[in-house]
Amino acid sequence: MNITKEQIDDLNAVVKVAVTKDDYQDKVETILKDYRKQANIPGFRKGQVPMGLIKKQYGKAVLVDEVNKLLQDNLNKYLTEEKLDVLGNPLPKQQDNFDWDTEDFAFEFELGLAPNFEVPLKSKKAIVHYTIVADKKMVDEQVERIQKQYGKLVNKSEVGKKDEVIGVFKNEAEEIDNKTTIELDKVKSKKALESLLGKKVGDVVSLKTKGLFKEDYLLSSALGIDKEKAEKLNTDVDFTIEEINEREPAELNQDLFDKLFGKDNVKSEAELKAKIKEDSEKQFEQQSDQKLLNDITESFISTVKFDLPSGFLKKWIQMTGEKPLTEEEANEEYEKSEKGLRYQLIEGKIIKDNNIEIQFDELKEFAKGFIKSQMAQYGQLNPAEEELDNIAARVMSNQDEVKRLSEQLMSQKLLNLYKEKANLKTKEITYENFVKEVYG
CATH class of the missing domain: 3.10.50.30 (Transcription elongation factor, GreA/GreB, C-terminal domain)
Incomplete structure (x- = not known):
């Protein structure tokens, strides 16, 4: 089998695969012999059907199946060995004169190649990183709500x-x-x-x-x-x-403090307000981080410029969905997905350039932290380490959960990188004003 690549331009290439009889003959013969052993054809004893009849009945189907397997395995191996960064999957080119009755075959596949580009982490324009504070008004309102709830x-x-x-x-x-x-x-x-x-x-x-x-x-x-x-x-x-x-309203006394935060963890109204402020600002930090991640993402998409093999991608969308699309439908789908594809490439480039990896042990610790926070919501503040390990093991056995947690951990690692290297300006703001400024 011979595989060669013809570079059309920076973003498009054609891979040509030449398959000879020697590449598939032994495998096809072996399969047909197995068919002969199992075949039940009227007029012949089992295992005694003439090979010519077996080849006539099954030969073409077995040939096509084995050649397609060869193509898939060797094409994937070639792309990996040549380190070709392709978008989508190779698309077989239409060959009007193709003939399965010959012994040697030639196939051609179109490739859409990922563009080369750089991602400067430090943008020219500073991106706002909000520090959301719980002001006196908010803390006092929360104290009133607590007194009302427990009154x-x-x-x-x-x-x-x-x-x-x-x-x-x-x-x-x-x-x-x-x-x-x-x-x-x-x-x-x-x-x-x-x-x-x-x-x-x-x-x-x-x-x-x-x-x-x-x-x-x-x-x-x-x-x-x-x-x-x-x-x-x-x-x-x-x-x-x-x-x-x-x-x-409930009295602000030790009984109420113990109900809220456990025995003797809070001992005065001043400590109660400090605790409310601390807990609120921890929750606000998640919203602030998500806003920062969104803004940096949008900044990358708008400032990092590169071309895509749009013609190939539209054709790929048209041909590889659950059902074939018209050219117009494929163009619409491409327009919808282009922004997401651009960010996937940008994010992949950032991860590669900064050697960001997720190790199994750190993913397990991340899962345990997530489990612990979930348990805390139901009043289980100090779960045993053994219990956390057992729950984490069950979670890690679910591939969907592993994927979800991996994405969350990767987002956290990227966020930490951006906080360290991006051009940020901090803006302290109350939650009320944050909502007005960000969400209108």
């Missing part, structure tokens, strides 16, 4: 501004009949608040659905209807009051 309900005779009212929403025409709890501090409509204040158990209040709550998602839950219906609803509903409660 006790005190029954009242009439509705006040900060009360929780249990009742039933009804509207026969809209098929609404749902018992719920309304927190008055979440009611947006002034008219609705005026209607509710001072009311007693048994009173029925008519409320307009449009703009009832400060957060739109609360309406569907309160009325017991789906989100789509709630978004379009603009009608009056009757609310029958069944119970009125005031939530008395």
